[in-house]
Structures are given as C-alpha cells and as structure tokens.
Amino acid sequence: MHLENKKVGIIGTGKMGQSLLRGIIRAGKAKPANIYASDVYEPALQALKSELGINVSTNNFDTVDNSDLIILAVKPQILRNVLRGFADHINEHKLIISIAAGVPASTIEEELHEDTRVIRVMPNIAATVGEAASAVSTGKNASAEDAEIAMEIFSSVGSAALVPEHLMDAVTGVSGSGPAYIFPVIEAMADGGVLEGLDRESAQKLAAQTVLGAAKMVLETKKHPAELKDMVTSPAGTTIHGVHALEKNGVRAAFTDAVMASAKRSREMGK
Numbered sequence: 001m002h003l004e005n006k007k008v009g010i011i012g013t014g015k016m017g018q019s020l021l022r023g024i025i026r027a028g029k030a031k032p033a034n035i036y037a038s039d040v041y042e043p044a045l046q047a048l049k050s051e052l053g054i055n056v057s058t059n060n061f062d063t064v065d066n067s068d069l070i071i072l073a074v075k076p077q078i079l080r081n082v083l084r085g086f087a088d089h090i091n092e093h094k095l096i097i098s099i100a101a102g103v104p105a106s107t108i109e110e111e112l113h114e115d116t117r118v119i120r121v122m123p124n125i126a127a128t129v130g131e132a133a134s135a136v137s138t139g140k141n142a143s144a145e146d147a148e149i150a151m152e153i154f155s156s157v158g159s160a161a162l163v164p165e166h167l168m169d170a171v172t173g174v175s176g177s178g179p180a181y182i183f184p185v186i187e188a189m190a191d192g193g194v195l196e197g198l199d200r201e202s203a204q205k206l207a208a209q210t211v212l213g214a215a216k217m218v219l220e221t222k223k224h225p226a227e228l229k230d231m232v233t234s235p236a237g238t239t240i241h242g243v244h245a246l247e248k249n250g251v252r253a254a255f256t257d258a259v260m261a262s263a264k265r266s267r268e269m270g271k
C-alpha cells in the first residue's frame with residue numbers, strides 16, 4: 001500500500017490534526033478530495049473544508065468508512081471511547097495511525113480487533129511549520145510497508161525515524177513535549193535582551209534565530225554539542241560568563257528532569 005491515491009482520514013482536527021492535514025496537502029502527499037476529516041466541533045470543520053477543500057463530517061463513521069488509513073488525533077483520555085464508537089467499521093484493509101501520547105498500540109488493538117494494523121507515532125507541534133521531530137513504531141500486526149506509509153506522512157511535516165515502541169515514552173519526553181521547554185527559553189532570553197535595552201521584537205527575533213541556528217549546527221555538523229559550545233567560548237570572554245551563570249542555576253538538571261517528568265507521565269497515561 002503506497003500513500004499515493006490512498007484515502008486519508010483524520011479523526012480530531014485540533015492543533016495536531018490540522019497541522020498534519022496542512023502538511024500532507026502542502027507536500028502533495030494526498031489530494032484534498034481524498035482526505036476525510038471528522039471532529040465534534042463543526043465550525044472548525046467547515047472552515048477547513050472551505051480553506052483546504054477536504055471532506056468533513058461530525059460523524060467519525062464517515063472518516064472511517066471512506067478512508068484506507070485513519071490518523072487518530074484526539075486526546076488520549078477519550079481515545080478508548082472514540083475507538084469503541086467505530087470498532088465495527090474497522091477491517092484488516094484499514095491502517096490505524098495513532099498520535100495519542102502514552103497510548104500503546106495494544107490498547108488500540110484491544111478496542112478495535114486483535115488483528116488491526118496499528119502504527120503509533122509521536123510527532124510534535126512544529127509539524128505546523130514543517131519541522132516536527134517524529135518517531136514511528138509498529139504494532140504487532142502492522143507491516144514494514146505500513147511503517148513506510150507512516151514515515152512518508154510524517155516526513156512531510158519534518159523528520160521521522162523508526163523506533164521500537166518501548167522507547168515512545170522517552171521520545172515523548174524529549175521531542176513530543178520538547179517545544180514547550182524551548183518556548184520559555186526563547187522568551188527568557190528575549191527578556192534578558194529587553195532588560196539590557198533591546199526592544200521586545202528585536203530581542204525575540206534574535207533569541208529565536210539563535211535557537212534555530214544552534215539546532216541547525218548540531219544537525220548539520222553532527223558534532224558533539226560540547227565541541228560546538230567550545231567554539232563560542234573565548235578564554236575570559238563573554239560567553240563563558242554566560243555559560244557559568246546557566247550552570248550555577250542547574251540548567252542541565254532542569255532540562256533532564258523535564259524530559260524524565262514528561263516520559264513518566266507518558267508511562268502513567270499508558271496504564
């Protein structure tokens with residue numbers, strides 16, 4: 001099964017559902033006429049229909065019945081109920097792709113059918129701008145081709161990598177939740193700039209571009225971040241004074257703790 005000419009369904013057109021929809025269309029991965037989306041909130045659906053030309057419905061049956069693959073983008077807390085609502089409409093020809101945090105593929109198989117083909121993905125909110133970091137894992141019935149399709153979809157909104165499912169909580173801690181750790185960093189760096197006399201707009205732009213540039217250097221040079229840090233820190237210069245201030249405030253432990261707390265919550269949600 002290749003993505004081309006497949007009917008793609010999305011259940012839940014909130015923040016992530018919409019990001020994925022737009023990304024898939026922007027990348028030409030599916031024609032709007034082949035996309036079926038459902039949500040309980042009709043005004044948002046109608047807006048998506050007129051903006052993107054996709055098929056919409058407030059009834060999840062319409063999405064399930066019309067689609068070859070169905071992306072589940074509702075909150076984890078309601079996922080079981082949503083699945084129960086359409087379990088009778090699922091057969092072995094349909095591929096289920098869930099982005100719900102913490103929910104194991106086995107839970108989805110349990111609620112649908114033991115032989116349902118399930119792929120689990122943890123993307124992040126940067127899918128909105130085509131820069132998500134996604135991890136893809138396969139449930140027990142999903143084939144390598146199913147995983148390829150998921151990789152194709154999520155590669156259209158950023159980078160995607162295959163991981164074994166037991167690492168999904170770790171992925172959630174690092175990249176699923178990660179943008180929310182970095183937004184306050186950007187805000188705080190901009191605050192520092194404002195404190196030192198820059199206007200807010202310039203300070204925020206400088207801070208955001210600095211995060212983007214640093215990330216790009218790590219990805220493109222593939223050097224260890226410590227080596228890159230050493231390239232910025234002149235002896236007795238400005239940067240080492242800044243780095244020292246960060247270390248005194250426990251910045252490394254704070255970020256590692258954030259990843260661990262999010263991963264722990266993801267594990268709890270899976271129970």
Ligand SMILES: NC(=O)C1=CN([C@@H]2O[C@H](COP(=O)(O)OP(=O)(O)OC[C@H]3O[C@@H](n4cnc5c(N)ncnc54)[C@H](O)[C@@H]3O)[C@@H](O)[C@H]2O)C=CC1
Pocket residue numbers: 011012013014015016017038039040041060072073074075076078082099100101122123124125176
């Ligand atoms: N927001 C994020 O940064 C990320 C979210 N996720 C996962 O994505 C999923 C969606 O999260 P968000 O988009 O942030 O939530 P959201 O609240 O923005 O979207 C959920 C959508 O589901 C709709 N919905 C509620 N009940 C429904 C039903 N019975 N049938 C169909 N649609 C229904 C809501 O109206 C809403 O539009 C969650 O499972 C979350 O764990 C994964 C990675 C990142």
Ligand SMILES: O=C(O)[C@@H]1CCC=N1
Pocket residue numbers: 101172176177
């Ligand atoms: O906070 C959450 O539960 C979701 C999953 C990863 C990012 N947002």
